[in-house]
Amino acid sequence: MKGISSKWKWLLLFSCITICFGIYPETRTNAFSSQIIQKGAVGDDVIELQARLQNIGYYKGKIDGAYGWGTYWALRNFQQDFGLPIDGLAGTTTKQKLANASNFNKAWIHEQINKGNEFTYFGGVPIEKQVKAKGNGTGGTATGKAPSKPTTSANLPGGYSQNDIQLMANAVYGEARGEPYTGQVAVAAVILNRVESAAFPNTISGVIFEPGAFTAVADGQIWLTPNERAKEAVVDAINGWDPSGNAEYYFNPDTATSKWIWSREQIKRIGKHIFCK
Amino acid sequence: MIRNIVIALLVVVVAGTAFWGYQEHKEKNAVLINAENTYQRAFHDLSYQVDLLHDKVGSTLAMNSRYSLSPALTDVWRITSEAQSDVGQLPLTLLPFNKTEEFLSKIADFSYKTAVRDLEKEPLDDKEYATLQSLYTQAGDIQGELRKVQYLVLKNNLRWMDVEMALASGKENSDNTIIDGLKTVEKKVSGYGETNEMNPTFTSAQQRDENFKNLQGETITKEEAIATAKNYAHSKSKNLKVNVEENGKGSDYGFYSVSILDKDSDTELNMDLTKKGGYPIWYINNRDVNKTNIDLNQAHTKAEAFLKEHDFSSLELFESAQYDNIALLNFVTSENGVKIYPDSVKVKIALDDGSVIGFSADEYLKSHKTREVGNPNISEKEAKDKINSNVKIMEEGKALITNDIGEEVLCYEFLGTIKDDTYRIFINADTGQEEKVEKLKNSEPVYENLI
Numbered sequence: 001m002k003g004i005s006s007k008w009k010w011l012l013l014f015s016c017i018t019i020c021f022g023i024y025p026e027t028r029t030n031a032f033s034s035q036i037i038q039k040g041a042v043g044d045d046v047i048e049l050q051a052r053l054q055n056i057g058y059y060k061g062k063i064d065g066a067y068g069w070g071t072y073w074a075l076r077n078f079q080q081d082f083g084l085p086i087d088g089l090a091g092t093t094t095k096q097k098l099a100n101a102s103n104f105n106k107a108w109i110h111e112q113i114n115k116g117n118e119f120t121y122f123g124g125v126p127i128e129k130q131v132k133a134k135g136n137g138t139g140g141t142a143t144g145k146a147p148s149k150p151t152t153s154a155n156l157p158g159g160y161s162q163n164d165i166q167l168m169a170n171a172v173y174g175e176a177r178g179e180p181y182t183g184q185v186a187v188a189a190v191i192l193n194r195v196e197s198a199a200f201p202n203t204i205s206g207v208i209f210e211p212g213a214f215t216a217v218a219d220g221q222i223w224l225t226p227n228e229r230a231k232e233a234v235v236d237a238i239n240g241w242d243p244s245g246n247a248e249y250y251f252n253p254d255t256a257t258s259k260w261i262w263s264r265e266q267i268k269r270i271g272k273h274i275f276c277k
Numbered sequence: 278m279i280r281n282i283v284i285a286l287l288v289v290v291v292a293g294t295a296f297w298g299y300q301e302h303k304e305k306n307a308v309l310i311n312a313e314n315t316y317q318r319a320f321h322d323l324s325y326q327v328d329l330l331h332d333k334v335g336s337t338l339a340m341n342s343r344y345s346l347s348p349a350l351t352d353v354w355r356i357t358s359e360a361q362s363d364v365g366q367l368p369l370t371l372l373p374f375n376k377t378e379e380f381l382s383k384i385a386d387f388s389y390k391t392a393v394r395d396l397e398k399e400p401l402d403d404k405e406y407a408t409l410q411s412l413y414t415q416a417g418d419i420q421g422e423l424r425k426v427q428y429l430v431l432k433n434n435l436r437w438m439d440v441e442m443a444l445a446s447g448k449e450n451s452d453n454t455i456i457d458g459l460k461t462v463e464k465k466v467s468g469y470g471e472t473n474e475m476n477p478t479f480t481s482a483q484q485r486d487e488n489f490k491n492l493q494g495e496t497i498t499k500e501e502a503i504a505t506a507k508n509y510a511h512s513k514s515k516n517l518k519v520n521v522e523e524n525g526k527g528s529d530y531g532f533y534s535v536s537i538l539d540k541d542s543d544t545e546l547n548m549d550l551t552k553k554g555g556y557p558i559w560y561i562n563n564r565d566v567n568k569t570n571i572d573l574n575q576a577h578t579k580a581e582a583f584l585k586e587h588d589f590s591s592l593e594l595f596e597s598a599q600y601d602n603i604a605l606l607n608f609v610t611s612e613n614g615v616k617i618y619p620d621s622v623k624v625k626i627a628l629d630d631g632s633v634i635g636f637s638a639d640e641y642l643k644s645h646k647t648r649e650v651g652n653p654n655i656s657e658k659e660a661k662d663k664i665n666s667n668v669k670i671m672e673e674g675k676a677l678i679t680n681d682i683g684e685e686v687l688c689y690e691f692l693g694t695i696k697d698d699t700y701r702i703f704i705n706a707d708t709g710q711e712e713k714v715e716k717l718k719n720s721e722p723v724y725e726n727l728i
Contacts, residue, residue, distance in 0.1 A: 038577065040604075061297075069694075182547040211368035213369045239625075241639075265525065268522065
C-alpha cells in the first residue's frame, strides 16, 4: 500500500510540474486579470496596460496605474491600428491582442514603481537605460518603506487637488469628527456651498480660514490629523452629495456662543449640528 | 546654612518664573499684534479698494467707445475681487458681512459680463447704463461709510482684537465704534438688495436655487417616504429602526429625511426625498470597504441595473473613477444621441460586493424636464472649423450644456488633444460660438510617493 501511495505522489508531482510548464506560456499571454479595464480604473492591470502600450510605442505618459486620458487615447489608437472596435475598453480580445504584440516585465516595472524611480518602458531600448533613480537624498528611504498604494497617481473629483481635499478633510475632521458620516458630508457640503455663494470668499482656503467662520480653525483643532472617513466625506461632497440641503451655516446648539446664529432659518438637523440657510 | 540655600533656591525659582512669564507675555503680545495687523491691513485695504471701485465705476459712466470701456470694466472686475478677498479676511464673528460681499459680487458679475461682450456689436443698453449708475451711487455710499469708520479707527486707535476679545468674553459694553460703523455699512447695502434694478441673470447664485420646480407628482406622506426609502435600502432584516423628519422652514423646497438603522448589521441608511412626487434627492449608506473584488466595469453594470430598477431611464455613463475600493459613476441623460450634461446622476458602488452605497440625483432632479432639443443650425463640419487648429480632434458628439450666463445651449462636443493634454470643447450648434473649453484633468501623482 505504502509503495503505491508514494508512486502516486511522484506521479502527482510530475504531472504538476508538466502542467506548470504547460501553463507558463499561457500565463504570459493571459497576463491581465479577467477584468474589463475601463477609463477611471486604477491598479495592477492598468500598470500592465500602460506598460504594454508604451512597449509598442502607443503610450508616452507615465506608467502610474491610473487609467486617465493619456491611456485612453493610446488604447484607442491601438484598437484602431489592430482592427478592433474602438471603445477604449480593454476587454478580452483587446487584452489578448495587446499581450501578443508587446512585452511586459512585471517584476522589473513593479520594482521601479516601488522604488519611486522615474522610468519608461519603450520597446527596443535596453530597460536599464530607461530608469532615472530618485535623488540620493531620498532614494534610501523610498526603498526602505513600501509605498502605501500600488499606484502612483490618484483619481480626483473635478478641479480639486489632493491638497485641497486634505485641507477640507482637516476642517471636517476638526469640526465634526464625532458626527455620523452623513453629518461629515454635510459639513463638507457647507464649505462648498460657501465657496459658490456670493456672500463668502471664492476659494476653499478662503472659506475655511475666514476669521471666525469655523471654531475648529479658531481653536486649532483643524490641525489634528484627519482619518480616511473624513476624506471620503469630502470626496462625496465634491462629487455632488449635499445632505445639508444647500445650507450655508451650521451650528451646535449646545456650544454655540453667538446669539445671531439662532436668527437664521433652519433647514434640518444631522447629529449634533443644525444646518441653516 | 540650609535656610540660606533654600532661600537662594527660591530666589532663583522666583526670578526664573518671572523671566519665563515675561517671555510668554512678550510672545503673546507679538502674536496678538500680528493678528491685529492682519485685520488692520484687510480693513484699510478694503476701504482703499472701495474708493478705487467708486472712481472706476464713475469713469466708465463717461466712456463711450468699446476700446476704453472694456478694459475699464475689466479693471472694475479685478478691483471687486480684491475687495472681496479683503472682506473674507475680516473676522466674521463681529458681524455677518454677507450683504457687502453680495454687493461686490453683483458688481463683479455685471462688469465681467459686459466687459467680455463685444460692445461694438452690442453696446450697453439704457437699462444697463442705469444699472451702472446705481452701482456708482451705491459704491459711493459704501465708500463714505467705510471712510467714516476708518477715520474713527485711526483717531481713537481702535483695535479689532479688543473688540473680538470683548465679544468672546461676553462683554459688549466696550467701544463699539467698529461694530456699529460696519453694521451701518451692512444695513445700507442690504437696503439696495431687492430694489436693485439689476437684470435677474446677473445674480449667479440665485440661479442654482431652482428647487426642483420641474418635478411632477403629488405630495407624498411620511409613510410613503418611509416605504420608498425601504425600497432603496433592500434590507431583509426585521430589526429596523426607522425615523423620518420634515425639513425646517429655512429650506427652499419641501423634503423628508428618512434614516433606517439596521440593528443586525449596524448600518444606517440616510436619505432625503422631495415632498412633491417623493423623488430621492440623495442617499448615503456608508460603510468601510476594505477589499476590491469586482472591477470598475462590473460596477458600471451594477449601477446601470440599480438605475433601471429605480426608474431612471435613458441615462448613459459619462465618467467613471475608482477611489481605492469604491467606484464612482456619473451618468447623464442621453436623448437621441445628445448628452444632456445638466441632468447628472451619481452612483457610488462598493467594490467588495458591488452594493450601491451612495446615490445622488440632486442635479438631475433640479434640471430634468421634457425638453425640445432642436436641430443644429450649423453642420458638424462648420463647427469643427471653429476649433483651434492646434487641437487634434479625437471624438465628436452633440451635447446640451449650461453656458456661462446660465442658459441651456445645444452644442457640438469635441474631445481633442494638444500634446499630452486632453480638451473638451463645446461649439454652439446655432451660432458657432465657442461656448466652453475645458482642459481635462489627468490623475494627479500621489505626493507621498514623490517625496
